[in-house]
Amino acid sequence: MTFDRTLKIAPSILSADFANFGQEIQAIEAQGADWVHVDVMDGHFVPNLTFGPAAVKAFRPHVKTVMDVHLMIAPVDPYIEAYADAGADVLTAHVEAGPHIHRTLQAIRGAGMKAGVALNPGTPAEAVAHLLDLTDLVCVMTVNPGFGGQKFIDMTAKIRSLCDMIGDRPIHIEIDGGVDPTTAPLVAAAGADVLVAGSAVFRGGSVHTAEVYGDNIRKIRAAANNG
Ligand SMILES: O=C(CO)[C@@H](O)[C@H](O)COP(=O)(O)O
Ligand SMILES: [Fe+2]
Helix, strand or coil, rough: CCCCCEEEEEEEEHHHCCCCCCHHHHHHCCCCCCCEEEEEEEEECCCCCCCHHHHHHHHHHCCCEEEEEEEEECCCHHHHHHHHHCCCCCEEEEEHHHHCHHHHHHHHHHCEEEEEEECCCCCCCHHCCCCCCCCEEEEEECCCCCCCCCCCCCHHHHHHHHHHHCCCCCCCEEEEEECCCCCHHHHEEEEECCEECHHHHHHCCCCHHHHHHHHHHHHHHHHHHHH
């Protein structure tokens, strides 16, 4: 995985058809997705439950781009090897998930993956200030994590602070939650390069009408690039 700052759209398969993940992943990639975002929830760190390492491993052969795994679980450390074995390219843990995020990021890199750190809306940018040498991606949550389809919370001031803090380090800034053609220009202009979008990509389409996914992805990308 090489680093670049061009805008990337990462559809979240949380909004896909849960009976059809393989075809859904193939459809979004054929329609222009740059990364595939996989939301892992444990019913403890967040009040929702999705899938674990065995399911993520089953997604892997379908993902030809980058498998971006967002862990909304606590604790994280006991599962890092399992997600490496499942084939995650990027593994993101929440800074709020435990007291030892520094060790967690070291372990993620040690297991051969890119290390991401996510910030809930209530957590300040400064929480990652001493983690940047261990971090390949900072995920700024623009909803409280747990569900797709929630209303965007404006975090543009936090994104700008992170950009200043990151400087020219090769660290992606990812935005997750409520991204659509209206909100994408705000976060792109503030400095984000990876835009996660679930409902705004899958809305109105299916694996049989995958061109709808393509239209949705193009609209988000065009809005972000023109913003
Ligand atoms: O991590 C999460 C939610 O906790 C996200 O990745 C959502 O899946 C984004 O969904 P939309 O807000 O784009 O519908
Ligand atoms: Fe996510």
